[in-house]
Structures are given as structure tokens and as C-alpha cells.
Amino acid sequence: MTELATDAYALAQDAADPLSALRGQFHLPRHRDGEQAYFCGNSLGLQPMGARAVVDEVMDKWAREAVEGHFLQPAPWMPYHELVRDGLAQVVGAQPTEVVAMNSLTANLHLMMVGFYRPTRERPAILMEAGAFPSDRYALESQVRFHGFDPATDLIEVEPDAAEGTFSMTAIERAIAVHGPRLALVLWPGVQYRTGQAFDLAEIARLGHAADAVVGFDLAHGVGNLPLRLHDADADFAVWCHYKYMNSGPGAVGGCFVHARHANTGRPRFAGWWGHDQSSRFRMGPDFVPTPGADGWQLSNPPILGLAPLRASLDLFARAGGMQALRERSLRLTGYLEALIDQRLADTLRIVTPRDPAQRGAQLSLRVAGGRERGRALFEHLEANGIVGDWREPDVIRISPAPLYNSHADILRFVRGVEAWRGESR
Numbered sequence: 001m002t003e004l005a006t007d008a009y010a011l012a013q014d015a016a017d018p019l020s021a022l023r024g025q026f027h028l029p030r031h032r033d034g035e036q037a038y039f040c041g042n043s044l045g046l047q048p049m050g051a052r053a054v055v056d057e058v059m060d061k062w063a064r065e066a067v068e069g070h071f072l073q074p075a076p077w078m079p080y081h082e083l084v085r086d087g088l089a090q091v092v093g094a095q096p097t098e099v100v101a102m103n104s105l106t107a108n109l110h111l112m113m114v115g116f117y118r119p120t121r122e123r124p125a126i127l128m129e130a131g132a133f134p135s136d137r138y139a140l141e142s143q144v145r146f147h148g149f150d151p152a153t154d155l156i157e158v159e160p161d162a163a164e165g166t167f168s169m170t171a172i173e174r175a176i177a178v179h180g181p182r183l184a185l186v187l188w189p190g191v192q193y194r195t196g197q198a199f200d201l202a203e204i205a206r207l208g209h210a211a212d213a214v215v216g217f218d219l220a221h222g223v224g225n226l227p228l229r230l231h232d233a234d235a236d237f238a239v240w241c242h243y244k245y246m247n248s249g250p251g252a253v254g255g256c257f258v259h260a261r262h263a264n265t266g267r268p269r270f271a272g273w274w275g276h277d278q279s280s281r282f283r284m285g286p287d288f289v290p291t292p293g294a295d296g297w298q299l300s301n302p303p304i305l306g307l308a309p310l311r312a313s314l315d316l317f318a319r320a321g322g323m324q325a326l327r328e329r330s331l332r333l334t335g336y337l338e339a340l341i342d343q344r345l346a347d348t349l350r351i352v353t354p355r356d357p358a359q360r361g362a363q364l365s366l367r368v369a370g371g372r373e374r375g376r377a378l379f380e381h382l383e384a385n386g387i388v389g390d391w392r393e394p395d396v397i398r399i400s401p402a403p404l405y406n407s408h409a410d411i412l413r414f415v416r417g418v419e420a421w422r423g424e425s426r
């Protein structure tokens, strides 16, 4: 049997993979004399080396050109969001006109719901997962109330029915079947933030549509993590952020998908001038004429400084050869982490995330034997040693090897960190 837990094995795996070189394109946070083993790209991705130059470019252009910067090549600000369009479409599996970078995740969720959550007395309800990221629940609950309905009956939260708080497809199917006639919207995550469970989006869209509901996805933890095929999956809309696996910086501008079949929709929307048809936007007329597609949902001219790092990040996704290539590396990294936990840490850590690689992305969520207090103690021990995951209440440590910059050697360091703590804390 190959000895997985050796430097020789980890280094050989890293050396054999050409994508390992991409780590050199990121700023790795420091710990004492070395680098952190950073596993927190599911919360805030690392800074691409190229990000500063793109931001500086904007600062220099502003200094040099002021208002002319909107129009002067290169990279004029008027169509600046178009610079990220093709790259984003590739990452989420969409047509370019189906995606736009704008606002932030929760703001986009609300804006999408203006058009895609149209409750009636007969069909007032939203179906979501129980235990969702709080912001999603706040947004959905407030929308239900805003329309004069009652979250107690009209915000339907599907309870997890499978191991460790995960969902079987049957649970989702059954909930849609039971509540179908009352459903206005199904809103589901691509990857659940606490458990790391990934879902079959095409199947959820199919089930939701069969019940005549609109289907939207929150891809905060899916984008840049899994290869998505939003167009083919037939989602009506999707929203996401770019600060996690997309490495575009804290509070980075978010993203939005609107399926091509809604490109010229008559659905209501909250309008702003940047959503107005470009050819007549500067005629300054009183009537709103939307740009077809996702662009038509923009409100304001975008924060150019906020968008700039996304360009640097998308470059790296392209250099990696796209999401499929990254996913293959991600499967190797997360599989290595899983194998080492099974081999060496089974008495200490329990993997919460589904064991089937098709039902997860990069992240493994872990519970520590002995309960919450021991979990906190391990988490703090790791952090003190430059091994950075995150803690999610009530008792989960999330470790997410990001294929753009994590290595097998990082994973081995995590395992040794847990072993050292176990040795000391017995």
C-alpha cells in the first residue's frame, strides 16, 4: 500500500500536476517563517498576484484621464463589465448575455426576486433548505412579508433527512411534490455552506419546473468550485459572490445569471440607467428600455475598482484550462484529504460532507469527536500553527482545499497538525 502520509508522496503528487504552478500566482498569507496552509477559500479566496496591477491601472487611468476614462482605450469604464463577461460565462456554463457582474449576492437575490418571485394567493410559497446561510433566509423571509404573505406558512424549509444534516434528492422531490401547487419559487444552493453538499441543479430545476415554480440558485459556494452548466440546467436565475473561490477580494462585486429564455422578459424589475439599452442610454429619455439579457438588470454604473480584481482572477481560471481541469485537481486534493482522515484521523474527525465526490465540491466539513469544546480547541490549535480553516456554529470545522492554490503538502500539514493536537490533548 502506498504510504500517503509522507512528504515524498505529497511532493510527488504536487510535482506531477502542472496546475500546481498556479499557486505561485497568489499571495499566500504568512505564518511565522513560512506560509499558512490556507483552507479558507470558501470564505475569502486569496489575492491573485495580478490583482494589484489591474486595480493600479484603474487608479492611473483615473488620475490621467478623469472623465475621459469612461471612453478611452484600453479598458474604458463604460463597457467595463463586459471585460469579465466571457470569462464568467465560461465559469458558470452560460451564454455571455446570460451573465452580469453587479452589486453583491444578497442585493442581487432581492433584485432577481422582484422579477422571479411573483406570489399569488394560490401560489405564495418559497421552498428553500432548512439551515440555509442566514442572509438567504433573511432575504427570502423579508420578500414573503413584503408581498403580504406569512413566512410561517409560505416560507417552506425542507428538513435534511440524510446523514449529518445533508439532503437526499428524495427529500427535495417529496417537498416539491407535497407543496408544488403552492410554490411560486424554489431557491436552492449549489453547494450548502455548512455541510459542503453539492446538488444536482438540473434535476432540481426539472422538479421545480414540473410543479410550475420558478427555480433560482444561490451559487456562493458553487461558483469557481464546481463546473456549472447553468444554461443547460435550465435555471431561471442564479446569484453568487466573487470573493470565495473566485478570488476577487473582500466584498467583491457579485454575479447574476438570467436564463436566455427570459432575455426579453416582461416580468417586473427594479430598473436603473445601467440596465437601459446601451444604444440609447445617453439620450437621457424618461422611459426605461431594458438591455436584453442579464445586463438589463443592472442598476448603476459599476464600481470599476471593485470589478478590476475579477479580471485578474478570471485570467487564472483561463490559464488553468477552465473549470473541468480545476475540478479534476480539486477531486484529487479533496480525495487526498478524505483518504488521510480515514486512514489516520478516524478516531478524531468525522466527515460531515457526502462521501460521494459527485455530491460535494472542494470543501470537507468536519466534526470533532468529543463535541463542540474539543472542536473549538482543535480549531484554535490549528490556527495557532498557521493552518487556517473556519469554524461554523455549532460544531463544524470547514477545510476547503482550493485547486488554484492549495497543494497536497498543505493537506499533509493539516493532518499532522491534527495528529499533534490529538497527541497533546489526550
Ligand SMILES: Cc1ncc(COP(=O)(O)O)c(C=O)c1O
Pocket: 104, 105, 106, 107, 133, 135, 136, 189, 193, 218, 220, 221, 241, 254
Ligand atoms: C450561501 C450564502 N448566501 C449569502 C451570502 C451573503 O453574501 P453577501 O454578503 O455577499 O450578500 C453568503 C456569504 O457571505 C453565502 O455563503
Ligand SMILES: Nc1c(O)cccc1C(=O)C[C@H](N)C(=O)O
Pocket: 042, 043, 044, 133, 193, 220, 251
Ligand atoms: N464575507 C464574509 C465576511 O466579510 C466575514 C465573515 C465571513 C464572510 C463570508 O463570506 C462567510 C461565508 N459566506 C460562509 O459561507 O460562511
